[in-house]
Amino acid sequence: MVWKTLGAVFAAAVLSGSLQIAVAQESQESQSFTQYLDSLKSDAKAQGIDSTTLDSVVAKIKPFKRAVFADKAPSEPKSSLETYLPHVVPEWKVEKARSLFKTHRAELEAIGSKYGVQPRFILALWGIIADFGTDSGHLPLFSVLASSAYEGEREAFFKEQFFAALAILERDSIDFDALKGSWTGTIGQTQFTPSQYLKFAQDGDGDGKRDIWNNTQDIFASLAYYLQQAGWQGDGTWGRQVQIPKTFDTSLASLGVKKTFSQWSSLGVTRFDGSKLPAREDMQISLILPDGEKGRKYLIYDNYRALLKWQESDYFAISVTYLSERIKYPAIK
Known part of the structure; x- marks a missing residue:
């Protein structure tokens, strides 16, 4: 995403308690605005x-x-994945995700089949970026974008989004008052920027509208289409947690280093339970150590890289994949 450094979890925390927005008083500044x-x-x-x-x-x-005061925002433990994951994906969120999967199974499966994205990943992404729809933004979008551009920081970006929002009004005939967003300028339950909406928003139920604020089929289809365009492979998964030997050369732990399973095996990498990796040569995969060699180790595949296009953060991508695994296991009947 254009604004990848501001994850949905932080945005939700700020919106819930730390964001203060006030209409400016009539003054020289407002005249300048x-x-x-x-x-x-x-x-x-x-x-x-x-x-x-x-x-x-x-x-x-x-x-x-x-007025966004980071020091007053609820703390988000990032000392390690061991503390971060329980914070971002607590048990109640897992239970809610599994319940919503049962509720929306038919539409998720239809959309997943159309776009080539497994339903559990669509639902997990929705859960992480928008808390299953509770964080969709409630601020007047045009006022936020124009004021942000006026403030001068990242003016070009906010101007681009302002023009894109105007194009949304013209193309999709959405009312001014219906275009609500977050303080970062993202919109709807997909947390798209306006320019991303123009590129990725989908009509999931065929009613001629792209309602990423209220229509779950449009929301799921839009998220699935984004992942598809990011290179998602519907016949694969994201990666796996592994173990490495004490003598492992950690300079090989990089997204820029790709090897086959056999090559990683020859270096002593095993499944998390200590058993051998799959015996296959058709994948080029990378090893990552988000918390260093004392933390969790992962072999990651192309679908993981697709998630990084949403937000360039291993913590973000792993939170999505972790929730997807909790949706999958145990199997939902």
């Missing part, structure tokens, strides 16, 4: 956005001041 809106409007016209749309949108935008 009005002037900035005029420049945004001119730039949008140059990109072909309809004047009627622009007039309607700009008239409703209000300046917002964001």
Whole structure:
């Protein structure tokens, strides 16, 4: 994602207790913001956005001041995966995921078959990035994007998203008031940026709409399509936890180093239970040590790399895959 360093878990924590947004008072600053809106409007016209749309949108935008205090945000233990995973994927979330899998099994299986993504991964991704829909954003999107661009930090990015949001209004006829998002500018239960919405949002139930705020079939289809486009392989899995010998050369633990199972076996890598790795030569896989050689070790496959395109974080990818494994085992009847 464009804004990969802000994971959905942190965003949820900030939104729940630490984000303070207040309408700015009439002042020289707000007048300057009005002037900035005029420049945004001119730039949008140059990109072909309809004047009627622009007039309607700009008239409703209000300046917002964001005050995000990281030191006041709920702490997110990242000392190791041993503390992080129970925090991000507690037992209640596992139980909820398994219950939702049963509820949505038919639509998940249909969408998974269409896009070539196993249902458990679609559901796990949804659970991690949006807490199964409870974190979909409630802020007026255009005001957030325009104010963020005006603040100057990452102005080009927020301007791009502002123009993309305008394109959403025109293409999908979504009302201004319905375009709600998070303080980072992501939208819906897929946590897409507006530009990602234009590229990846899908009509999962064939009703002619792409409702990533309320329609689970559209949400599942959009997440599955994203993973498909990221290179997901529906006939494979993500990786496995392994063990390495004490004499192992840890410089080989890198996404940039790829070897076959046989090659890793020859270096002493085994399954987590100590048994031999699969005897196959058709995969190029990497070894990662997210917490160093004293922490967990994983051999990871191409599907894991697809998750990293969503967010470049081993902790994020492993949280999704961990939840997917808890959905899979024991089998849901």
